[in-house]
Amino acid sequence: MPRFAANLSMLYTEHAFLDRFKAAAADGFKAVEFLFPYEYPPAALADCLLRHGLSQALFNAPPGDWAAGERGLACLPGRQAEFRAGLDRALDYAAALNCSRIHVMAGIQPEDASPNALQTNYLDNLAWAAERARAQAVDICIEPINRRDMPGYFLCGQAQALKVIETIAAPNLRLQFDAYHCQISEGDVTNKLRQAITRGVLGHVQLAGVPDRHEPDQGELRVDGLLGLLDELGYSGFVGCEYRPRAGTREGLGWLKPWFGAGQFKG
Numbered sequence: 001m002p003r004f005a006a007n008l009s010m011l012y013t014e015h016a017f018l019d020r021f022k023a024a025a026a027d028g029f030k031a032v033e034f035l036f037p038y039e040y041p042p043a044a045l046a047d048c049l050l051r052h053g054l055s056q057a058l059f060n061a062p063p064g065d066w067a068a069g070e071r072g073l074a075c076l077p078g079r080q081a082e083f084r085a086g087l088d089r090a091l092d093y094a095a096a097l098n099c100s101r102i103h104v105m106a107g108i109q110p111e112d113a114s115p116n117a118l119q120t121n122y123l124d125n126l127a128w129a130a131e132r133a134r135a136q137a138v139d140i141c142i143e144p145i146n147r148r149d150m151p152g153y154f155l156c157g158q159a160q161a162l163k164v165i166e167t168i169a170a171p172n173l174r175l176q177f178d179a180y181h182c183q184i185s186e187g188d189v190t191n192k193l194r195q196a197i198t199r200g201v202l203g204h205v206q207l208a209g210v211p212d213r214h215e216p217d218q219g220e221l222r223v224d225g226l227l228g229l230l231d232e233l234g235y236s237g238f239v240g241c242e243y244r245p246r247a248g249t250r251e252g253l254g255w256l257k258p259w260f261g262a263g264q265f266k267g
C-alpha cells in the first residue's frame, strides 16, 4: 500500500500554512511534504508534525531567488558557496523535522552558459551534497521537471537524471519521479517508473493529473495502474500528492479513498 504525503504547498491552500498540517491529518494523511520551510522556525514545524501525528516525507533545499525566477542553484556556475550554505541549512531543517529526503533543484540554464560548464557544476554540487547528506542519513533527490511549466529548467528528462545518478554513484542520490512532469515531457510513464524501481534509484514519487495538474483522477494518466505498479514492485517510499485541487482539497480526495487504509479516510 503506497504511503501518501499531502503536498502542503499545493493542497489545503484554503488554510494558512501552519493550519494545513491539521487539515491534512484530519483527512487521514500520515505524512506531508512541501516546497520550502524557511519562513518558519524548524521547531514550529516540528511541533505541527508532532501535534498532528505526521511525518515529513520531503522538502526542497533553498532554490535561490524564487521571486526573481530562480529555480535552484545546482547547475549554476559561480553560485557554489550559496548552494553549499543552502544545503547545510536544509540539512538543519531535515534534522529538526526528522526528514530523510531533500529535493535539490537544478536551476534554469542561463542562455549564455556553456552546457559543459553547467553539467560539470551540477555533478560537482550534487556529489558534494550527497556526501554531506549521507553523514545525516538523508537522501538527495533530483527531479526532472517539464519545460512547459519551467522553461529552461536544466534537468528535464528521465534518462538525463538516471545518467547523473549513475555517474555520481552515491547511494543516497536518488530519483524523484513526478509522473506529471514525465507525462508532459516524454510519456511512457509506466516503463520509466518501472525502470527507476528496478535500477534501485527511486527515492520519491509525486502525482498529479495531466494536463492541468489537478487531482489525478482525470486526464492522461491512469493513476491506479501506477500505484498498483509501485505495490507490485515493492516500492516502500512515499507518494506525494502534488496537485492543485479543482474545487477544494477535501472535496477532491475521492480518488484516494480506495488507497487509504481502512478508517483513515475521513473525507
Ligand SMILES: O=C(O)C(=O)[C@@H](O)CO
Binding pocket: 035, 060, 103, 105, 143, 145, 178, 181, 206, 242
Ligand atoms: O514542481 C514540482 O514538481 C516539484 O516537485 C517542486 O519541488 C519543484 O517546483
Ligand SMILES: [Mg+2]
Binding pocket: 143, 178, 206, 242
Ligand atoms: Mg514534483
